[in-house]
Amino acid sequence: MHEPVKLYSDQTQLANRYQDLPSNKSSLKFFYENARSIRKPGKFDELQCVLKAISSTVHVIIITETWLRSEQHAKLHCLPNYTHIYNYRNDSRGGGVSIYIHNSITFETSEEVYKDGNHYVWVYLPKYALHIGAIYKPGSTSVRAFLDIFSMQLESRKSSLVFGDFNPDLLVTDIDVKRSQTKQRIQYEAVDYENLHKGINDATYTNEENKYDYLENFINTHITDSKIYKTKIMNLPRDDWINKEIIDMINRRNLLWQQIKADKRNEALKNKFIVERNKVGKRISADKSKYYYNEFMKCSNSPKKMWNLINTLAANKIKTTCAPPKIISDSQVITDGTK
Structure with a gap:
């Protein structure tokens, strides 16, 4: 025993x-x-x-x-x-x-x-x-x-x-780690309004009897001819630590920034922006830390779930460089960040 x-x-x-x-x-x-x-x-x-x-x-x-x-x-x-x-x-x-x-x-x-x-x-x-x-x-x-x-x-x-x-570096994407989720692409029909406008202007329209059905068919025909297919990329679900309060704070900060750009000499506005900017950073850090702390505590008795969570964190990085693809000065390419 x-x-x-x-x-x-x-x-x-x-x-x-x-x-x-x-x-x-x-x-x-x-x-x-x-x-x-x-x-x-x-x-x-x-x-x-x-x-x-x-x-x-x-x-x-x-x-x-x-x-x-x-x-x-x-x-x-x-x-x-x-x-x-x-x-x-x-x-x-x-x-x-x-x-x-x-x-x-x-x-x-x-x-x-x-x-x-x-x-x-x-x-x-x-x-x-x-x-x-x-x-x-x-x-x-x-x-x-x-x-x-x-x-x-x-x-x-x-x-x-x-x-x-274990030394997991959560700030760097491992070259072997692939995101478990990919953004969903959805195709949908849309109207090319420029083509619609041009098609209607170029068309010959006669409706001497002012019949509604004739007008309706005329418009529907040109709308159908002007339809195109577009692809929409669906955003991935937001992490649970991202909440309405954080989004509202970011919006308030961005609004202050727009006001500063219109009134650059307003020191009171600048100070208000700095306070709001710092609040956003602290709130994001606090909410994210609290969320992941709770997630780790939930799987404290399950090593497999624990490492799945760590793996998710390690894979949650897309960009491996912040270098711009090109810097052009006087029509000359100075650097190419893709090489």
């Missing part, structure tokens, strides 16, 4: 000293650190000092960015009474993840992968029916390639606890 795992996400206890950390003898204890090289002189010694200072046994230690580059490095960085499971890279500087399992804990190494510059190590604790993941994704690697592997890993494990350094 598996022992239940209790995770308390709503209770955070801080301590100024490691020895003052609360201890519960019946709980499974974890220690996580993003080390940025345990090979650096004094770093691994400091880790051992920290573990010594903690009053109770730490059962699982997870380290990201170990900067190990060989089996020899891994052997030199073992901890007494712990088994060292690791994944390193030797094709470039940095990276690497390690999991140290205390000898009192039975475990199985279920997966150890280095692919596309990302590190994944998974161990399974049968006694607790719990999978532990140590993940490192550098900021320079593909979000799509990372999520493809990580999502499959999460889906194949029922109960997981993940530690890692």
Whole structure:
């Protein structure tokens, strides 16, 4: 029978000293650190000092960015009474993840992968029916390639606890990430009024008996001849954080800007515009932060939904450059931003 795992996400206890950390003898204890090289002189010694200072046994230690580059490095960085499971890279500087399992804990190494510059190590604790993941994704690697592997890993494990350094750059569109939604294009009929006007003027119209049906047919014929097909691009649904209050504030700000353009010397109007502009920026930032905070909280117990949300954020960028396509001066092309 598996022992239940209790995770308390709503209770955070801080301590100024490691020895003052609360201890519960019946709980499974974890220690996580993003080390940025345990090979650096004094770093691994400091880790051992920290573990010594903690009053109770730490059962699982997870380290990201170990900067190990060989089996020899891994052997030199073992901890007494712990088994060292690791994944390193030797094709470039940095990276690497390690999991140290205390000898009192039975475990199985279920997966150890280095692919596309990302590190994944998974161990399974049968006694607790719990999978532990140590993940490192550098900021320079593909979000799509990372999520493809990580999502499959999460889906194949029922109960997981993940530690890692993920570095998603939400300000830059990953070249491999494509928008899940595309703007819908709708074709519709419209009247080319210039052609309609020209056609009616050029036509010979005689209706001596002033019959309405004849007039109606004459107009309908020319309208039909003047019809053209146009394509309308439907905007994507607005994000939930965009609301009527924000739109109204933007409109008020834009109205003030138009007034300033007509009265450039009006300092009171300029100050009013600055206040309104700042209000818009703060309101957008606050509402967007609140919205995504709530969205993350909704999927706090579902890693798959969590990473789908992160993936949506990472893909929510269209322009990769703000450079103009051309700058022309004196009929000469100075630069071409498309090249």
